[in-house]
Amino acid sequence: MDSPGGSELFESYEQDYEAIKVSITERLNASGSQNGEPKKQILRAADREVDEASEILQQMEMELLNLPQTSRTRLQARLRGYKSELDRLKQTLKRAQTTSRSTSDRDELLGGLSGGSDLDAASMDQRSRLLNGTDRLAESSRRLQDTHKIALETESLGAGILGDLRGQREQIIHTRNTLLEADSSIDKASRTLKGMARRMATNKLITASIIIVLAGLILFVLYRKIFG
Template sequence: MEMEILNIPTPSRTRLQAKLRLYKSEAEKLKRDLRRTTAIVPKNSDRDELLGGYGNGDNEDGNDFDASTMDQRQRLLSGTERLGQSSRRLEDSHRLALETEGIGINILSTLKGQRETMVRARDTLAEADSHIDKATKTLKGMARRMATNKLITAAIILILIVLIVLVIWSKLF
């Protein structure tokens, strides 16, 4: 549990560390009580001698010792149950953190793919732009040649008309 707490964000970590320390101290206290109780309980004849007849059913107060033992046992079981619940909650938190991390990885890979697509689109756009520039230059060159060809054709037609007029003029005069 201590290792799991280290992976939790700082605001939650301090609260969980305090709870963990509390649970540990309760568990240690319950263990000590259990050891004392088991060390105190000798064999039946020694017990009767030690307790002076208490606890063997001959006396009304014999139930007090059994009740305190049962109370200690109940507290120990309660502490163990709380530790188990805390462990389960920590495991659930860890599982949730792993799931969140997996989702984050998927999102990052998707974003990476989208970035690559955008870079390819930008490169394609730049290439298309360069092709458009070349096409524009080619069209401008073709327009200049067309204009030149029109002028040359007009000049040739004009020269032919002048020559025809001169030939007709020379034949008539």
């Protein structure tokens, strides 16, 4: 890399950076075809080289401080490009490490499940007791739910009976009030009839008295005409 007006030390750092960048890229590409521990080893080596590349860029940045302003401006642009490249490599490495950890965790889980047949008798017995306890707990929970359901149904039935009794009580009270009103009406009618009967008797007596008086007058008139 020819850089007129630049620093030979800076150019040396550039060569080191380019070499380590190529190595990191090759390791990342190689990790894609590996699994398990070999892949982890490749990624660990790439991670170390990323740290080395970061240190080289820091040295390059410090070296720029010793250069003239004219050279510094031009080399700073190249340094920013190197930093951008390294950031992309870091992101690629991070994704590869995340994928590797996820795969490793899955393999360990599957391995743990497949190794369940190697459990000793004590562990199996403990697991059996745990399952039995879980079953008993589920049965108790079911019974409790049934009891709660019956209690709710009984409460609902009791509320219905109370509602019916309340309705019947209201009907009885209404009937009683109706009978009291009817009895009062009968009493009034009875008193009215008695009053009418008394008035009729009085009228009959008056009518009879008038008839007797008229008859007496008629007899008196006839007597005068005959014997007068």
